[in-house]
Amino acid sequence: MAATSTTAPAPGTLPASRRRWSPRKRARAFRAAQYGLLVLVLAAVAAAVDWENVGTNFFNVEAARAMLPQLPTAFRNTLTYTVAGFAVGLSLGTVLALMRLSAVGLYRWIATVYIEFFRGIPALLVVISFGYAVPIAFGVNIGSVTTKAALALGLVSAAYIAETLRAGIQAVPRGQVEAARSLGMSHGRTLRTVVVPQAFRIVLPPMTNEFILLTKDTSLVFLLGLAVSQYDLTKIGRDALNSAAGGLTPLFLIGACYLLITLPLGQLARYLEKRTGARSRS
Amino acid sequence: MTTPATTTPATTGPVVRIAGLRKAFGEREVLTGIDLDVHAGEVVCVIGPSGSGKSTLLRCVNLLEQPTGGTVEVLGVEVTDPDVDIDRVRTHVGMVFQQFNLFAHRTVLDNCTIAQRQVLKRSRDEAERIARANLARVGLADRADAHPGQLSGGQQQRVAIARALSMDPQLMLFDEPTSALDPELVGDVLAVMRDLADAGMTMIVVTHEMAFARDVGDRVVFMDGGVVVEDGPADQVIGAPREERTQAFLQRVLHPTGA
Ligand SMILES: Nc1ncnc2c1ncn2[C@@H]1O[C@H](COP(=O)(O)OP(=O)(O)OP(=O)(O)O)[C@@H](O)[C@H]1O
Ligand SMILES: [Mg+2]
Numbered sequence: 001m002a003a004t005s006t007t008a009p010a011p012g013t014l015p016a017s018r019r020r021w022s023p024r025k026r027a028r029a030f031r032a033a034q035y036g037l038l039v040l041v042l043a044a045v046a047a048a049v050d051w052e053n054v055g056t057n058f059f060n061v062e063a064a065r066a067m068l069p070q071l072p073t074a075f076r077n078t079l080t081y082t083v084a085g086f087a088v089g090l091s092l093g094t095v096l097a098l099m100r101l102s103a104v105g106l107y108r109w110i111a112t113v114y115i116e117f118f119r120g121i122p123a124l125l126v127v128i129s130f131g132y133a134v135p136i137a138f139g140v141n142i143g144s145v146t147t148k149a150a151l152a153l154g155l156v157s158a159a160y161i162a163e164t165l166r167a168g169i170q171a172v173p174r175g176q177v178e179a180a181r182s183l184g185m186s187h188g189r190t191l192r193t194v195v196v197p198q199a200f201r202i203v204l205p206p207m208t209n210e211f212i213l214l215t216k217d218t219s220l221v222f223l224l225g226l227a228v229s230q231y232d233l234t235k236i237g238r239d240a241l242n243s244a245a246g247g248l249t250p251l252f253l254i255g256a257c258y259l260l261i262t263l264p265l266g267q268l269a270r271y272l273e274k275r276t277g278a279r280s281r282s
Numbered sequence: 283m284t285t286p287a288t289t290t291p292a293t294t295g296p297v298v299r300i301a302g303l304r305k306a307f308g309e310r311e312v313l314t315g316i317d318l319d320v321h322a323g324e325v326v327c328v329i330g331p332s333g334s335g336k337s338t339l340l341r342c343v344n345l346l347e348q349p350t351g352g353t354v355e356v357l358g359v360e361v362t363d364p365d366v367d368i369d370r371v372r373t374h375v376g377m378v379f380q381q382f383n384l385f386a387h388r389t390v391l392d393n394c395t396i397a398q399r400q401v402l403k404r405s406r407d408e409a410e411r412i413a414r415a416n417l418a419r420v421g422l423a424d425r426a427d428a429h430p431g432q433l434s435g436g437q438q439q440r441v442a443i444a445r446a447l448s449m450d451p452q453l454m455l456f457d458e459p460t461s462a463l464d465p466e467l468v469g470d471v472l473a474v475m476r477d478l479a480d481a482g483m484t485m486i487v488v489t490h491e492m493a494f495a496r497d498v499g500d501r502v503v504f505m506d507g508g509v510v511v512e513d514g515p516a517d518q519v520i521g522a523p524r525e526e527r528t529q530a531f532l533q534r535v536l537h538p539t540g541a
Contacts, residue, residue, distance in 0.1 A: 175383035178346055179442075183397035183449060184373035193396060198387050 057247025063240065064253050070236045075257055078232045081149045081218040082261075086211055088154025093161030100166050111162065118159035127152045127220040145230045149221045157214050164210060168203035169195060208269035212262045233257050296321045297357060297453050297484045298343060304351030305338050312338050314508040315352070320453075320486060325479045327495035327516065328488045330505035331531060336488040339505070340455050343486065344368075344375045357452060373401055376446030380458040382438040384430035390417065390441050391426040394448045402449065409448070416444040420474045436467030440474055447478075454478065456487040492536060496520045504528045 021029075099111035118126070130152035135141045142148045172195050180190040219234035226235060237254035298320040305313040312335045320326050328336050341347040342354055345361050345368050353362045359371050385393050394413035398404045404412070417423050420440035430438055439459055446454060456475065460468040472494050479485060479498050489495055495502050495516060502519040504512040504527070512525045523529045 173381075173383070173386075175379055175381050176385055179377070179379065179383035179385070179445075180397070181369075182344055182346065182372055182375070182377040183445070184369045184401040185397060186369050189400060193400065194385055201387070 058249055058252055060245070060247060060249040063245060063247075063249040067236065067240050067250055067253060070231065071233075071253075071257070073229065074231050074233045074236045077230060078215070078218050078234075078257075079261070080146055081153065081221055081232060082211070082215045084146050084150035085153030085157060085214050085218065088150045089157030089161050089210070089214065092154060092158035093165055096158060096162035097165035097169065100162065101169060115159045115162055118156050119163075123153070123156045123217050124220055124223070126156050127223045131224045145221070145224055145226060148224050149218070152224070153214060153217055153221075156217070157210060160210055160213070161207070164203055164206045165199070168199035168206075171202050172198045205269045205273040208265055208272065212265050212269075215261050215265075216258065295358065296355075297324075298486070299355040300339075300343075300352070301355075302352035303339070303342060303349055303354060305335070305342055305347060306350045311350075312508050313342070313349075316508075316510055318503065318510060318513070320484060322452075322484055323482045324500050325483075325485045325487065325498055326501045326503060327499035328486065328503045328505060329490070329492070329495060329531070330511075334505045335508045336505055337457050340377075340457050340486060340488055343453075343455060344372050344377060346377075369401070373397075373449055374452045376443075376449060376451035376454045378439070378442050378446055378454070378456045378459045380461050382430070382435070382442045382462070384438055384441055384445070386430055388429075389426070390422065390428050390430065390433070393430070393441060394445045397445075398448055412450075413444070413448050416447045417441070419447070419477075420444045421470070434467060435463045436470045439463065439471045443471075443474055443478075452484065454483055454485045456485065456489070458488050458490065460489070460491060490535065492520055492532070504531065506531070 096111045096114060099107040100115075102108055102111075127149075130148055142151070176194050176198075177190055180194045181187075185193065218232055221232055222235040222238070226232070231239075233254045237250045240250035241248070296319040298318070300316055300318040303313055303316040303318075304311060316339060318326075318339075328339065330336050338347055342349045343356060343361075345354075349362055353360055355361070356371055357374055359366060361368060361371055384390075385396070388396065391410065391413055394416060395406070395409040398409035398412060399406065402409075414423060414426060417426055420443055422437060422440055422444065425433060425437065425441075430441065433441065439462075443459075459475070460471050463471065468491070472491065475485070475487070475494075476498050487495070487499070497516075499516040501514065502512075502516045503510055504519060504523070504525070506527050512519055512523060512528045514524075518524075519528065520532065523532055
């Protein structure tokens, strides 16, 4: 001990050159540099933008006012398509999740193929198929646009929902199932009292995200061919884009409407996530 | 005897009768012919090295594992018969796991009442009365409204025992109930089990606690490689084992430093 202390520097007396920038000082300087960069970029963008044109083309009050009468219906239609699609997606997704967990190999195989297929193709293709292919292939013409939209969007979201549900069910510890069975509970009763309630809590945050994704996917329903009263937000936005002056203002307005739906949901998802996290840790 | 007794076993024979029991997982045979009888009021401790099949044996008694050969009779009912109503037999057989396995989304009291109400169809009042009595028995009367996550491991395991006892079982199975506990919490759980044994409960206990096996166990069964190597009075098997493999095992666990 005493022998080494003559060669090594005593604590607190590092070579002067290494002490000029303490780690804390360096972190502060780095943060300041980041702020500086951000200010520069913003200034450059602000200088490059033609503000007058932005005002008339993106935030044109006249154009926005012209759209207002259509907005409430379109807003409601978008919500209707979302909820209906989610209902289909949740029902079918539950069946698919149970099939994925089934002891019957064929069921597992069918569910896997379904899920991989619908996750792998664009939702756009499914919606178009529903508009044109299904009437030809099955000889049925689904009258209601809401039903068509719900089926088309539901088929796609069921694939995602099934995977979310399966993960939730599998996240419930196997030991709790065995404990329930050892108390004499049947398989079905164990599912209902032990597995499903806990899986539901685990699954709530990701399920909210599925709902958000579905909300945005309703922008595809115009491909089914809509009557005026059935227009959704995206459809009236596109039409207004073609007809009126005011440049891109309709799209900005529509975007704000979508955010009105999705932002609170995202907030909800985050809240639920925090709550379930806190619970499982407590 | 074809129907299980609903309150007390009408059988005069053993509570558990295992004959020629075999269990394979795929190709691998984990139990290769086990014979074991457990009589009413008896405490049988099962010891043996890791992987010897102790848990598998225990889980074959209440059919958490499906045996691949031999017969298992519980309370006079042959549970290996494919037509048996196993859920009904299980209500008479309590099980306590290494990992507690409490229902994490329910309170302590709910954990102890769910099965009473759903399976035994007891009223809420009756189920709660019985649950509280059993929670008091394991020293946790004041934690009835807690969630499992708020309890220590030792407390959770005692709740698990109370949960099993609330079904009024005639047989209790313990699979290394103290192996997942911090050393200072082991004593409380073992004390509860000792009281249970003193009260005359029939118990099969898989354990690594040799002192407990010797003091509380009436019989000790030593397993190795999927067979019962030695089976006899607790004092004899642990104090003066006859089989070489038992001696070697006890040497290792009782004197791990080689003293
Ligand atoms: N579900 C299963 N699938 C495949 N193999 C299994 C399964 N359960 C147990 N085994 C194997 O069976 C053998 C006996 O396992 P078991 O859990 O009964 O041993 P144990 O005596 O309880 O050991 P431990 O003291 O480690 O708990 C082990 O080799 C184990 O890997
Ligand atoms: Mg084990």
